[in-house]
Amino acid sequence: MEYHIYLAGEIHSDWRDQLRASIQAKPGITFHFWGPQENHDLSDAIGEHVLGEQPNAIYKDLQASKINNLRTELHLKKADLVIALFGEKFKQWNTATDAATAIALGKPTIIIRPEALHHPLKELSEKANVTVDTIEQAAQVIDYIFA
Amino acid sequence: MEYHIYLAGEIHSDWRDQLRASIQAKPGITFHFWGPQENHDLSDAIGEHVLGEQPNAIYKDLQASKINNLRTELHLKKADLVIALFGEKFKQWNTATDAATAIALGKPTIIIRPEALHHPLKELSEKANVTVDTIEQAAQVIDYIFA
Amino acid sequence: MEYHIYLAGEIHSDWRDQLRASIQAKPGITFHFWGPQENHDLSDAIGEHVLGEQPNAIYKDLQASKINNLRTELHLKKADLVIALFGEKFKQWNTATDAATAIALGKPTIIIRPEALHHPLKELSEKANVTVDTIEQAAQVIDYIFA
Amino acid sequence: MEYHIYLAGEIHSDWRDQLRASIQAKPGITFHFWGPQENHDLSDAIGEHVLGEQPNAIYKDLQASKINNLRTELHLKKADLVIALFGEKFKQWNTATDAATAIALGKPTIIIRPEALHHPLKELSEKANVTVDTIEQAAQVIDYIFA
C-alpha cells in the first residue's frame, strides 16, 4: 500500500528528515513524502527564474507564488495525510494557509507547534484532527494510525 | 436580492464600519455582513463563559476556539463573498486560516493588506481572487461587482 | 434573515421547547426549527400507517424507518445548524446517526450531553464543533454566534 | 486489483479474523482490511501516551478521541467498502458514528447486527446498503459482489 504525506510548514530546519527517521517501518506500506520548496532563495526567485526579470518586487513575488502554489496544490490534493509544522522563529502565514486548505479539502491533518504558540494557533489547532508539540509525537501518531 | 458578506480578520479597528460606509447603495440589493467576535476578551473567554472554568490555559483556549470556529463556519458557509483584512500590527494566523478556508470552499475572496506585507502574504494573495491595499479599494471592487 | 436549525435526539422530553425559550430574540433573524417525529408511537407505526400491515416486526420497522429517514434527510439538508441532545435515559443510536451524518455533510453541529456520558461519546463529541452539558449552554452558544 | 475494506465496530471479539477467514479467495484481487485500534486500553490512553498526562478524565478522553478519529478518518476515506458490526453486549455510539459517516461519505456499507437489535438500529440499517445478522452472511455478500 502506498500513502502520500504532505509536510507543510517550516523550511529552515531538517524537521522533515527527523520525522521520516522517527516513523517505524511498516511491512507492506510505503510512504511518499512531499512538501514545499525548501531552498528559500529558489522559492522566492522561481518566478523570475522561469519567466525572466519582473518589473518590481510585488510582481516578482506574484510570479513566484503562482509556481509555489501550483506545487502545493498538486501534492496536497494527492495527499492522504497532511502534517504542518509551526516553528518558534518563522511565523509563516503560508503554513496556516496550507493547513487550513488541507482541512477544508477534507484531508486528515496533524499540526506540530511548540506549546508556547497555543494561543495564537488555537482556532487552527482546533480545526485540525490532532495537535502535538514535537516531531516525535507526530511520528508516534503516524505509528498508531498504521499499526 | 440578498447577499451575505463575511468580513474576516483584524478585530481591533473599525474597518468593518468603514467598509460598510464606503460601499455605494444599490437599489434592490441588501448586504448582510457577518464577522468574528470583535470583543477580544469575550472571544478568548467564551469557552469558560459557557462551560465554566477549565483546568489550564490550553483548555480554556480550546473551548473558546470551538465556539469561535462554529461561529465562523456557519457564517462563512452562508457567505457569497469573503473579505479578509490583514493589519500592520496583529499578524493573526486566524485571518490566514479563514481566508484559506474560504478559498478552498470556493468562496469569492478579497484580501486587504498593506503593501508592506506583500512578501509574507504572497502565496495567500495569489490564491485569493483579488488583493487590494486599502478598505476603500475593497469597497470600489464591491461597487464594480454589483453595478 | 432566515436560518434552519435541526434539533436531533431525545424525543421524550420538552427540551426543544426549553431551547427555543432560552434563545434571545435577534432583530431581523428568524429561526425555523425542525426535528424528528416526537410522538414515539406514531414514529414506530408510520410505515404501517401509510402502507398497511406488514408481515412482521422487522418489516414494520423497515417501512417506518424509511419515512423517518426521509423526514430527517430533508430537514437536515436544509439546516444551517444542527443540535443533537443525548439524554441520560435513552441511549439512542439514532441520535449518533443523525449527528454523525450532519457532521459528514459539513453542517455546523452542537452536541448536548450530560457530563456523565463524556466517555462513550468522546469520539462523536470531538467530531462535532462544540459539546455542552446543558440546554441553556447550547442557547448561549447560539446567542454568541448570532450576536 | 486492490480494495480497501474498513471494519468498524466491536473491538472485544475476533470477528474481524472470522470475517477474513470466511471470504473466498478471488484471483487477481487483494483486500486490505483496516479498522479501529482493538486494544481498548491503548485506545483510551493514546492521548496521554502521546501528549502526557492531562488535567482530568474529560481531557484525557478528548486527546485520545482526536487520535482515534484521525485514524478512522484516514482509513474510512480510503475505503471502497465499510462493514460495521454491532454486538449484543457493547452498544457503542462509535459504531453508529462510523457507519453513519461512511454512508454520508457515499461509501458502500454493510451492517452486521443480531436480529434482536433490529428495532433500535432500524433507521441506521435502512440507510446502509445491506444489513445482515451474522459475519458469515457478510462474507457471502462480499463473495457475491466480487464474483
Added chain:
Amino acid sequence: MEYHIYLAGEIHSDWRDQLRASIQAKPGITFHFWGPQENHDLSDAIGEHVLGEQPNAIYKDLQASKINNLRTELHLKKADLVIALFGEKFKQWNTATDAATAIALGKPTIIIRPEALHHPLKELSEKANVTVDTIEQAAQVIDYIFA
C-alpha cells in the same frame, strides 16, 4: 418557508393535481411544484418548434430531448423533494432516469408505483427513500414530513 417539489413521471393523467389536492395545508409553508412538460406532442416537438425542421426523426428527438433535459435539470437541482410516479401503462425510461438522477444528486425521493410493478422496479425502489403504491400515500408521507 418555501420548498420546491419536483414531480417526475407519467404525463398522461392528472396525478399531479390529485397529489396537490391531497396534501394538507401547512401554515407558514408554501410548496412550489414543478414537473416535465405534460403536453406530450409539444414535448416531442419542442426541438423543431424552436430550431426548425430537423433532417430525420432521430435528430428531431435529439433536439427535443436537449430542451426537455434542460427543463428537468434546472427544476430538479432546485428541488427539496422529488416524487416519481410510474403508471401501469407507460413504462417510461424517462421516469427511471429522473428518479435515479435525483437520488444520485442527494435529493430526498419518493417513488409511487402500483404494487404489480414491484419486481422490475425493485432496485430503483430500494435506492429511493420511500416507495408507496398510491398518490394518497405519497401525500400522507408529505404531511408526516412537514407536520
Added chain:
Amino acid sequence: MEYHIYLAGEIHSDWRDQLRASIQAKPGITFHFWGPQENHDLSDAIGEHVLGEQPNAIYKDLQASKINNLRTELHLKKADLVIALFGEKFKQWNTATDAATAIALGKPTIIIRPEALHHPLKELSEKANVTVDTIEQAAQVIDYIFA
C-alpha cells in the same frame, strides 16, 4: 495503467464477451471489466440466499435489490467509464437507473441501443456522452479514446 469499465444492462446475452473481444489490445493498458450479476435467478434470489426465506415476494425482492445495489454502487464508483446496453427484448428500468446514476456521478458514459429504441430513450441518450447502435461501435469508441 489500469482502467475500470462498468458494463451495465442486459444480462441475457453474451454482449460483454463480444465487447471485450472487439476492443483492440493497447500496450501498457489493462481494462478491468465489472457488471451486474448475470445469473438472473441468482440475482433475484440473492436476498433469500443470504438472509433466509422472506415473508412475501416484495420483501424477497427488497432484500435481493439491496445486495444487487451494493454490488452496482461499489463497482460503478470505481469505474472510469460506464457502458450501458439496452436490448430489444428486455426493457429494463435497471439499465436506465444505472446509466442515469453513472451520468449524475460524473462518469463518462456510452449507451448502446438499437436504433429502433431511439424515441423512448431520447432524454437518457442525450445525457450520456455517446450513444451507439452496436457493440462493435462501442468498441470503436473505446479504441479511439485510448489510442
Added chain:
Amino acid sequence: MEYHIYLAGEIHSDWRDQLRASIQAKPGITFHFWGPQENHDLSDAIGEHVLGEQPNAIYKDLQASKINNLRTELHLKKADLVIALFGEKFKQWNTATDAATAIALGKPTIIIRPEALHHPLKELSEKANVTVDTIEQAAQVIDYIFA
C-alpha cells in the same frame, strides 16, 4: 420565486436587452439578470482604476482580469441558468471560458451562436444543454422551461 440568470458573452451589442424583452412575463416568477462589465474600456482599466498604474500592459491586464473574474465567479455561482452568446465578430475566449466553467459547475447552460460558427464551437456546444442560433430562440427555450 426568484431565479438568477447569468448572461455571458458578447459585450458590444444590446443582446441582453433584446433577450429580456423577448421573455414572456410569468406570474409569480422574478428573473434577476447578471453579466460581465459591458463597458469594454472600464473592463480593461478596472485594475488600474482600483490599484493605480501598473508597470506594463501585462500587469494592467492581470489586475483587471482578477476583478473581472471575481465578478463573474460570484454571479455565476449564484446562477440557476447560464446563457452564453457568441457573436460573429468578436471571437472571445472569455465566452468559452465562462460557458465551460458554468457547465463544469453543473449549471444548466444555453449557447447562442450563429449557425456559421457551428464547426469551431462543436465540442463546447455539445457540452452545453442546448445550442440555438438566435436570441429569440433562447427566449423561447426559457418560456418553455418555466411554463
Added chain:
Amino acid sequence: MEYHIYLAGEIHSDWRDQLRASIQAKPGITFHFWGPQENHDLSDAIGEHVLGEQPNAIYKDLQASKINNLRTELHLKKADLVIALFGEKFKQWNTATDAATAIALGKPTIIIRPEALHHPLKELSEKANVTVDTIEQAAQVIDYIFA
C-alpha cells in the same frame, strides 16, 4: 509514483513531443501523457466513422464532438496536472473550453501562450495556476514541482 498529465490545445505542431523531451527524468516517477486526437481529419470525421453518414455538416460535427468530448472528459478527470497550449495561429475555443473545465474541476493547470496573446487570454490566464510563454518554461515548472 505515477502521475497523469493532460496536454490540451494545439494539435498541428509537435509541442507535446517537445515538452516530453524537455522534462528531466525523475527517479521513481512515471508521467503518463494524454491529450486530444491529434489527427485533425480523424477528429472531425470520427462521428461518421463510427455511426455512418450523417444528414448534414452540423450533425456530422455533433457526433464527432460527442466522441471527442468523451475522450477529453475521461482523461481530464484522471489528470493530476493539465497543460493547455494556445498557439499563434489556431485560436481554438476548444483549448479555452478544456482549460476552463480543468480549472473548474480543481485540476492544477498551466497555460502556455505567446506573450502577444496576453490580452485576449487575460481572464483565463488569471484563473489558471501558472501562465508561461514557452514550452521550455512549462517543462521548467514541472521540474520544479517534482524536484
